[in-house]
Amino acid sequence: MPTRQDTPPRPAARRRVSRAVTLVAVCALAGGLGACSPSAADDPTPDAATSRTDENRSRTEGTPLPEYDATSRVGDLADGFPADVVPVPPGAEVLASSAAPGDGVVQITLNLRTPDEVDEVTDYYAAALDEAGFTVSPSKEASALTALTTFLGPQEDDAAAQSVAVGVFDDGDERLVTISGQVASD
Known part of the structure; x- marks a missing residue:
């Protein structure tokens, strides 16, 4: 068996490759052993199975779906939307x-693509x-929008303030427009 002195020295590049291969092998072995270790899903005891079932049931039964907002509409203008004040541009989707009525005003949102x-x-x-x-x-x-403009509406005595914000985001192919605010109700 050759002694350390008889072995020719390895070039530095070869030593680095050897270290990298060793590191990869150790990581793969550690990951493989971790995947082979038992988990709660592999636990055959009745208590483990029952607790997982109860946990899943409580998550699905205890999470209500969001309620539908009757003042909103997808793909169209909501009932009562003041299109005479905030119209939809020709060709916009x-x-x-x-349109949520309030104390003398209508709270509005409008999202468009144009x-x-x-x-x-x-x-x-x-x-x-x-x-x-x-x-x-x-x-x-x-x-973060490409353009954002705020408009203030006419103010009448003791009436709620009117304001509308118009934001435009340019994604290169089309513009996404978001409008929100409150305007006087009719």
């Missing part, structure tokens, strides 16, 4: 909307809301 450019969408809503008596409110708020 309504994704979802809501092929129009960001400036076209912003100009469209600036004109429509100007016609309804709204003015642009200067905003310094940072946003």
Whole structure:
């Protein structure tokens, strides 16, 4: 058997490869042994099976589905949506909307998809809301949207404030528009 002195020295690259192979083998062996160890799913005792069944049952029975909001609509304008104040641009697709009446106002949301450019969408809503008596409110708020404009509506004595925020996100192929706020109810 050759002694350590008789063995020629290995090049550094070969030693690194050897260490890497050893490390991979150790990791694979450790992972394989972990996968072979018994888990609660493999526990044959009746208590383990019962506790898993009870746990699953409590999760499914105790988690109610969300309630449907009657003031919302998917793919169309919700009943009572003030389309005369916040219209849908020609060629835009309504994704979802809501119109929840409140104390003299209607809380609204409108989500659209449109092929129009960001400036076209912003100009469209600036004109429509100007016609309804709204003015642009200067905003310094940072946003992840491509454009965000807030409009303030006409204020009447003791009436709730009116405001509408129009956000546009440009994903390159189309624009996603989200509008929210509150406007006076008819």
